[in-house]
Amino acid sequence: MNKLSASKILIFLLGIIFFITGKNMNSQTLPGKTQKCIVSLTYDDGIDIDLDNVVPALDSVGFKGTFYVPANSESLNKRMYEWKAVAKNGHELGNHTSFHPCNGKSKKRDWVSPDYDMDIYTMRRMVDEIKLANVMLKAIDGKTVRTFAYTCGDQEINGENVWDKIKDEFVAARGVNGEMPTIDQVKLNNIGSYMMANNSGEDMISLVKQAMKTNSLIVFLFHGVGGGHNINVSLEAHSKLLHFLKQNEKDIWVAPFIDVAEYVKTNR
Numbered sequence: 001m002n003k004l005s006a007s008k009i010l011i012f013l014l015g016i017i018f019f020i021t022g023k024n025m026n027s028q029t030l031p032g033k034t035q036k037c038i039v040s041l042t043y044d045d046g047i048d049i050d051l052d053n054v055v056p057a058l059d060s061v062g063f064k065g066t067f068y069v070p071a072n073s074e075s076l077n078k079r080m081y082e083w084k085a086v087a088k089n090g091h092e093l094g095n096h097t098s099f100h101p102c103n104g105k106s107k108k109r110d111w112v113s114p115d116y117d118m119d120i121y122t123m124r125r126m127v128d129e130i131k132l133a134n135v136m137l138k139a140i141d142g143k144t145v146r147t148f149a150y151t152c153g154d155q156e157i158n159g160e161n162v163w164d165k166i167k168d169e170f171v172a173a174r175g176v177n178g179e180m181p182t183i184d185q186v187k188l189n190n191i192g193s194y195m196m197a198n199n200s201g202e203d204m205i206s207l208v209k210q211a212m213k214t215n216s217l218i219v220f221l222f223h224g225v226g227g228g229h230n231i232n233v234s235l236e237a238h239s240k241l242l243h244f245l246k247q248n249e250k251d252i253w254v255a256p257f258i259d260v261a262e263y264v265k266t267n268r
């Protein structure tokens, strides 16, 4: 081996080392941003615990969340002025239909009321119900641009995709597939989310760390926080996640789902 080829090999090996360590450190940022990953915090079903526990927790660290509120939410009816204040304060109210239908029979969900079983819905009924919920939410927050969350993650009526009929009404829709896509991989008609049920703060933080390493979007889906729903995480676990996000704010962009969807649309 002559001197020249030995030094070439050395440069090549150093290059590999720099490439690997560079990748591990992940100095990459999101297009047009200084942060490495995106976190969106979403809360379903418009329940009292959102007003009592979640909004105060988010406000204490200055984050804005997304609340998917069905139009028939009891909490929305009883505490409408509080929900109005939540929206005014910058949190997002998202469409989650009017009566929260889900596939019942076909998915063997006993708790789905036969009256609101998507298995017996027509597309017209589903679309009307979703549009009606938009009118209701517009009366509360004045917004004309909105996002949607599939109820139970269910997306079809009689094998036909609901999104195709509602896509002009929404920027994006949240699904329930546990996945963290990079910006170029995001499917706006079905953005995945991780549903939290009895997860610890550490579980949630490790998901965020994964998103930081891979420059991804991670959407959390919560129901109860410190009670209020049978799918629940503790107040302590939720608070641990929020504080981790706050401490790492320079690397993590925390934003409502609609802001994320609009960002994805313009930056990929």
Ligand SMILES: [Zn+2]
Residues within 6 Å of the ligand: 044, 045, 096, 100, 151, 152
């Ligand atoms: Zn729901």
